[in-house]
Amino acid sequence: MRISPAALLLSLPAFACSTSDSPSTGADLVVYCSLDQDLSEDILLDFETRTGLKVEIQFDVERNKTVGLVNRILAEAQNNPRADVYWNNEIAHTLRLKNAGLTVSYQSPSAEGIPASFRDPEGHWTGFAARARVILYRTDREGPVPHKLDDFLDPATASVGAMAQPLTGTTLTNATVLSLQRGNQQMLDWFTAVEKAGLSFGSGNADVMRRTANGDFLWCFTDTDDAAKAIAQGHPLAVRYLEQGDGDLGALLIPNSICILDSGKNLGAAQQFVDYVLSVEVEERLANSVSEQIPLHAGVEIPAGIQIPGQDYKVMDVDWDAVAVAISSRAIAFQKAFVK
């Protein structure tokens, strides 16, 4: 029997389109999730088990620092939006989606009890399970550990510390918040000054945490979830919250955020999922996980190590809408300053 190339060519698309091996085929709900896969995966699978809904889950990698899925949502929205819900591990990029008109308003009953500053008044997004920006320092060594952000300018302190470059993730969000408070150029000057003072820059929060855990640095500026992991791994480390003095702005708290996307499909299932994720139960699970996410509902049972924002430490007020508008242009400015 002779094989014809034309027949082979014609059969390929038919074969490809007829396959049903995709995880999304017949999915009742498509969830894009930027939270760490091994923290969120079980929560998502439990939702499937409880509701009997088939959920397609798409994860991001930390190298993209959330932005991979956000960019994918924006690109897919051009022709054929696929995602029904976006669970973001931070907040600024969720607001970018809202500003792009891709989110749907939904006031979840589960959001009751979450402070208003972490909820969109129009219901396009809701914050939950937060991380704080903190100093992680070694407890087995003496040396200067910052109490305030401007302590980074002191060469004795800076030379034994590290932080991630403000190119992605919570560090970019943090730097954008600060640049809105201090001014863009002033923030760039501040980075130049701390680098000159001897502060080391790493490529991510987990990386500077790892180097502090290994003893390369006395302290690093990172997130509470990275700090919790390092401490759980048995390294002699402790956490300090910045800017806690009288008149200080307080520590920056960055919540996870969730929003329903305008895919035109599966709205009921999406609302059901948002109710589930915003529940006290999920916040409790995340608080008791290795990353010790900080619950925003009052009265959640938390492990002894977690400090409660507003009660145990002062929290910075942030205009998240302004952050969302500014973050893209700040990212480009920081890229020019740091990628060299």
Next chain:
Amino acid sequence: MSLIRGGRSARPWWTLAMLVTLVAAWLPLLPLLEPIVRFDRLAEMLDARTAGLLWRSIWISSAAATLAMLIGWPYALVCTRFRFPGAALFRLLMPLPLLLPPLMVAQAWFGLTGMTGPAATIFTFGMCYAPLPALLAARSLGKQSAAAFETALLISPRLALLSMLRISLLPTLIGGSFTFLFTAADFAVPDYFATVGDLFHVYAAEIFGHSRNFDFAAGATASLPLILIGLVVLLGNAQLLKRQLGFEKGHGRFARATPAGKASAPLMLLMLAFVAALLLAPLARVLFETGHQGVLSERSWLEVSQQAFRNSVGRGRGDIVRTLTFSGAAGLMCLLLAPLWAHLLLRCRNAWRLPLLIILCLPLLVPSVALGFGSILMFNRSWLDSFYSSMWLPALLIAGRFLPIAVFILLDAMSRVPDSQEESAELAGCHYLQRLFRYRLGSQRASLWLSASLVVAFGVRELDFAILLPAANASAAVRYYNALHFARDNFVAAYGLILVFLLFLPVMLHAWWQSLRSTKS
């Protein structure tokens, strides 16, 4: 003027190969073509900072390619053409380092030596890609004409050695040039070494940064210098292959390995040193990492390691199966596409070779994150939903992207087969596929499998567009990198080892089967 000189029956198959390549590799590039050639915008982007980044990428990649060749060439020469205890085992182990994810090797060497910075990046890529020149050189050395070699040996052993060096030089350079390309395009390894040591950046970080900020047009424009450099390198490869065509072809018997005699022990030690550096040391370190904990931890190494392996199997099993499925499908596609392309390039008229090479190679040079977004824009349509969500999309993209590697391997292999064999088969009325696979590739099946295996291996390691495609998102690479950046070091090590073992297995089984067959014959 006819494009080809391959007989009428070949043309439909070559057309098929080109059409599939256009769909697999060029369709996703369409949205990027306009920004890629925005020279005016590139001129604005190129300043002292970006030029510095580009220069750093070029010298790091050149040094890595040189190191890969310095290791790969002698490795191939010694274990292919000298007989000493263990030579067969060293040949068997030759491709394996290529299957180790570079990031895993980087972590292992950092853990072993504490090295960081550009030097560590060069070392890692040199080690990871040394098998590329080694494999290509070994194929050439294994197919050297016995008559030519023995004649040279009769004149002087030095001339015989020179003939071996001469026949393996060009494939080594081709392997080195691929090392250059992969190093220049990689962002993860330099990023890792910048993280664990002093901060430095490479040009790929600039491209990635634009894409991360959702300015894909800027990302595409910024990638133009790397694309042009890559094209020059690949076209240089084509010239090397053309020269290779003028070399002796393997008529009849192939040269046998020479007994090493008194040099057996030193050669064995040399090979052991190579294998230790390329394979054993990184694997041992990664194994250690599976149970490594902080000083205050009360759990034993074994306990932690067992838990890490349990987690890896429990959580990552499905992702590994999916990854192997779509990468395997890509490899299978290349089993058909690569011989057709290689044959087309071998038989086409000279004037057509350059445009054909550009069509074939450009998709490999475009950053894969751009390819991923291009795929979303082209294939994410409601009427293509089942295809867009299926395993076939990543399989097609992997096949299209890594096809040039397979084609170059086969082009080198096919060029060693005398044209007369194929022409006789054509005169005898054989069908084109029969002529191609039986008479052109019949004696080169190992190259065919090698080319497909490399496509599978590169597919397994692919992250940047995997994360953007529905069916590839739940893949081993995504889980691996996710865990890596969230500091799940024990899980990452265990998962990496499982993945590597699964990749090693078919290569080892194939090599074992080959050696059984040769023993029987």
